[in-house]
Amino acid sequence: xxxxxxxxxxxxxxxxxxxxxxxxxxxxxxxxxxxxxxxxxxxxxxxxxxxxxxxxxxxxxxxxxxxxxxxxxxxxxxxxxxxxxxxxxxxxxxxxxxxxxxxxxxxxxxxxxxxxxxxxxxxxxxxxxxxxxxxxxxxxxxxxxxxxxxxxxxxxxxxxxxxxxxxxxxxxxxxxxxxxxxxxxxxxxxxxxxxxxxxxxxxxxxxxxxxxxxxxxxxxxxxxxxxxxxxxxxxxxxxxxxxxxxxxxxxxxxxxxxxxxxxxxxxxxxxxxxxxxxxxxxxxxxxxxxxxxxxxxxxxxxxxxxxxxxxxxxxxxxxxxxxxxxxxxxxxxxxxxxxxxxxxxxxxxxxxxxxxxxxxxxxxxxxxxxxxxxxxxxxxxxxxxxxxxxxxxxxxxxxxxxxxxxxxxxxxxxxxxxxxxxxxxxxxxxxxxxxx
Amino acid sequence: xxxxxxxxxxxxxxxxxxxxxxxxxxxxxxxxxxxxxxxxxxxxxxxxxxxxxxxxxxxxxxxxxxxxxxxxxxxxxxxxxxxxxxxxxxxxxxxxxxxxxxxxxxxxxxxxxxxxxxxxxxxxxx
Numbered sequence: 001x002x003x004x005x006x007x008x009x010x011x012x013x014x015x016x017x018x019x020x021x022x023x024x025x026x027x028x029x030x031x032x033x034x035x036x037x038x039x040x041x042x043x044x045x046x047x048x049x050x051x052x053x054x055x056x057x058x059x060x061x062x063x064x065x066x067x068x069x070x071x072x073x074x075x076x077x078x079x080x081x082x083x084x085x086x087x088x089x090x091x092x093x094x095x096x097x098x099x100x101x102x103x104x105x106x107x108x109x110x111x112x113x114x115x116x117x118x119x120x121x122x123x124x125x126x127x128x129x130x131x132x133x134x135x136x137x138x139x140x141x142x143x144x145x146x147x148x149x150x151x152x153x154x155x156x157x158x159x160x161x162x163x164x165x166x167x168x169x170x171x172x173x174x175x176x177x178x179x180x181x182x183x184x185x186x187x188x189x190x191x192x193x194x195x196x197x198x199x200x201x202x203x204x205x206x207x208x209x210x211x212x213x214x215x216x217x218x219x220x221x222x223x224x225x226x227x228x229x230x231x232x233x234x235x236x237x238x239x240x241x242x243x244x245x246x247x248x249x250x251x252x253x254x255x256x257x258x259x260x261x262x263x264x265x266x267x268x269x270x271x272x273x274x275x276x277x278x279x280x281x282x283x284x285x286x287x288x289x290x291x292x293x294x295x296x297x298x299x300x301x302x303x304x305x306x307x308x309x310x311x312x313x314x315x316x317x318x319x320x321x322x323x324x325x326x327x328x329x330x331x332x333x334x335x336x337x338x339x340x341x342x343x344x345x346x347x348x349x350x351x352x353x354x355x356x357x358x359x360x361x362x363x364x365x366x367x368x369x370x371x372x373x374x375x376x377x378x379x380x381x382x383x384x385x386x387x388x389x390x391x392x393x394x395x396x397x398x399x400x401x402x403x404x405x406x407x408x409x410x411x412x413x414x415x416x417x418x419x420x421x422x423x424x425x426x427x428x429x430x431x432x433x434x435x436x
Numbered sequence: 437x438x439x440x441x442x443x444x445x446x447x448x449x450x451x452x453x454x455x456x457x458x459x460x461x462x463x464x465x466x467x468x469x470x471x472x473x474x475x476x477x478x479x480x481x482x483x484x485x486x487x488x489x490x491x492x493x494x495x496x497x498x499x500x501x502x503x504x505x506x507x508x509x510x511x512x513x514x515x516x517x518x519x520x521x522x523x524x525x526x527x528x529x530x531x532x533x534x535x536x537x538x539x540x541x542x543x544x545x546x547x548x549x550x551x552x553x554x555x556x557x558x559x560x561x562x
Contacts, residue, residue: 038500047505047553048491053449061491063505063554067535147493150502175492175521194452198445203488203514301450408450 005029005321006314007095007109009262014294015115016069017307021314022113023076027321029079031107033097034327035085039073039367040066041117045144048168054304054376080205081290089266093289109271110324111289111317114277115310118295121255123217128160133224139165139253143172152176154249156206158226159183160214162190162197164407167255171200173251181245182207184214186235188358188379213237214250223248256299266290273357280346280362281372282316283309289324291317298359298375301409305375347422352390354431356406363422372419373375374412378404378431383391385433387412404431421433440465442480445456446475450453455479489499489522494539498554506539508548516546524550532557 005027008019009032019032038044043051046062055060056068072342073080084099093109112389120138137145143165145151157178159170162185170180183201188210190197201208209228215237216227218362225246229237258267269286271278276297277285284291293313294306346362358376382404389397389412398417404410411427414422444463445454457479459465465483467476481487482490489511493503498550512520520543529539540550 044554049489049507061505061507061553065537067554146503147505148501148503150493150495172492175517193444193450195447195450195455198452199447199488202445211534256526420444 001094001106001108003108004031004032004109005397006113006317007093007107007111008032008113008115009036009043009089009095010115010117010294010296011036011039011065011080011082011295012115012117013043013069014117014296014306014310015041015113016073017115017310018115018293018314018317019078019292020069020072020076021311023078025315025318030110032073032078032080033084033086033095034080034082035333037083039070039080039082041138045140045147046168047147047171051303054302055307059325063301068356070308075097077415080379086262089262089290091267092264094136105338110321111291111324112266113292113310113313114260114268114285114290114292114296116259116262116296117241118256118258118299121252121257123252125257126252126254127251128214128217130227131219133217133219133222135219135223135249136217137249137251139163140199141170141250142251143169146172146176152178153251154223154247155176156247157183157249157251158214158228158245158247159251159253161185161253161255162192163253163255164196164206165193166251167192167196167200168255169251170206171204174204174206178249180204181205181247182209182212182228183295184212185210186213187211215242217250221241231358232320235289256295258296258298260296263290263292264297268292271361273351273394274359278361280360281358281360282319282364282366283313284316284320289317289320291320298357298377301407305409345424347424348426349374350426350428351376352428352430354382355429363427365419365422370419371416372414374414374429376404376410376412376429378410380407382431382433385431388432389414389418389428390428390430391422396421396427440483442483444479446470446473446478448472450476457483462496469484475497486548487512488517490517490524490548492521492524494524494527494529494550496531496533496556498558499533501556501558504529504533504539504556505553506550507544507553508543510545512547512548516544519530520544520546522552 006022008015022030043062043066051060059406086097098104107196119142126297142153211231215229218225227242230241268277277292291313293310346364355378356377441458444455453470455470491507496504536553538549545557
């Protein structure tokens, strides 16, 4: 069996950034496995701009952002297996993969970085009744067909869901000559960023119907229309409010799910709130030596934050590999304070009132009392409010926010002195609206 | 009394400020509601000379994919977007292409070049 120091699974931005960072952390023997025919991942179809503002201080398109990492992978000569699917990972870090050239093979890894990304929720996931004609696409599928394969998906389009991909695809379809009849949001506010509502919908006079959803898809061979209903305060369709819109295409932008079948095969525990692995501050999962980064952990807003997380995971994985070579897998350099007990019994970070999730979910104190960023997402829109980190009966930290939005990740930094106070007791993070 | 009074959602960054622009005419405008200086610049520009980066694809022959992603290398007037799309839709390029390569120079006299946003090689024959 071949043996490498780190196997990275997934060749999108998360995987490439992890592989690059692992090499830069001093590991020579890094292997990246990608199932597509080229590196770059989903960014290759995200041809719009808005990427890289934090990382490169430039406004790049998806392919441009990707190509920077592809270039760096080449410079560092990092081995990549393309057209290769990982079938299974074991808890003792053996990776079973398959491709046309080698057949089925196993490679043993000192550490594994999971970077499989996420996939889209589809019609089945949201149970839209009606017939099953052609012409129903997820936004990402339509994006790939139009931007890479050169197929136009339809002429009269109804879009359900106001995630950023949906908004961007409404503009893209319009540019390519389709008529987007409307974009529907089940909730009273759009899911994506306001700037995308402005530059994708308002710029092209595409109607945004808040509090509306599709209750039936009509058509035999091809979609011929959709029945649209208004929704109530609980986002449920209001009977009697249905209206028929003629269209030949329905596009769904109704959420993303971290893709964790492989994680489960390795025994990695998932967080029901994120849909991704439970990770500590080094992005180590519940299985020692298996790390995770990017949208496989939780769905990020910006690729800039994905690559930042990948570098954290890669450093963690490199530390694990270098530590086990010295026979001291659990010891991390520069660590000298009495936080050893936390490594075995980590502090839990729990989402309290108003929060959908918090990442990382565990703190082990592996990097001593270094500052630590918590990433969290709220469940609904908040006006003037504060985010509070509670520790036992005390408030460890409280920060004010003018507005909190489920479409935007919040970052909360715990500084050195706050990290020093964390020991044994679980942290609870909450959002509280002040009113006004 | 037909002055300017518009609310503009800033697209410069993800914050998405709602910026109010008011004034008697285009030379006398006041801006409010923006959290940063770039917002003010954007809002004024949006009233006087709205521009966007145009991002789309062109047909590519003998490449690993059927379409090559492209962008204008500077912003073009908003009203030029659809006329530029017509020009881009007639274009056809041949692989291989390097990232940054100019596909259409100075499109419709806007001063903006349409450039490739990725490299694309010729796939090996199977």
